[in-house]
Amino acid sequence: MNASLARCSDAELAALALAGQQSAYGELMRRHREAVFRVARGHVGDATEALDITQETFISAFTALARYDGTRPFRLWIARIAVNKCRDWARRRAVRRFFTFARPIEEATAVADNLPTPEEAVGSQAELAHIHAAIASLPGNLKDVLVLRTLEGVSQAEAAQILGISEKAVETRLYRARNKLAEGLRDGAADRV
Known part of the structure; x- marks a missing residue:
């Protein structure tokens, strides 16, 4: 460098x-x-x-x-x-x-x-794969906000600028994304038991 x-x-x-x-x-x-x-x-x-x-x-x-x-x-x-x-x-x-x-x-x-199923994977790798799959299965407009705000840590204003939407829309979509993700992870955990 x-x-x-x-x-x-x-x-x-x-x-x-x-x-x-x-x-x-x-x-x-x-x-x-x-x-x-x-x-x-x-x-x-x-x-x-x-x-x-x-x-x-x-x-x-x-x-x-x-x-x-x-x-x-x-x-x-x-x-x-x-x-x-x-x-x-x-x-x-x-x-x-x-x-x-x-x-x-x-x-x-x-x-x-x-690709191997989550059951074929072990320990934390299986859980991480499950989380990534749950995020990937979210609708695009919710996934965009969740990835930018939660995984990338950009501010609400920055996410709004990147996505070309209002800050309030970012807030609403993030709330919906988190709820859908929690629901998907709960359902997935029940399916694996």
Whole structure:
């Protein structure tokens, strides 16, 4: 890591990257990749898919870097891109699922999800997987707010800015998301007993 780049603000790094300094891209990614991954993981519930979404987010962000407004926080800008990439992923997944179910049953085994069931996992890994799955199963508008506020710790105002909704809508959706998540976890626990 370049010590001089570490002292730069995100806006300065964006300007350096646009001016052709490749290491500035690396520093921006180093600063924000964990947060982007957490947003993606919260949305999709799968670490491998979250890594793919994280890569797509940075590719899109760096491609659109000239449109970044340096007076605004970079983390909010890239979080918005990550949320959009997660929504794209969910739409693609819905289309894949539709076509998977449209195939003859003997062909469907080739595209079936072969991931282990929660019962096959042990201890805290099974519980963590259950929580990620419960979060991933929430409706998109509730999941967005829950991931940003709870997992990423952004403020209510920042979440409203990222999602393009009012702060009151953030508060309402967070309340609903928490209730639905608690209900889903309760139901899931009863199913596993």
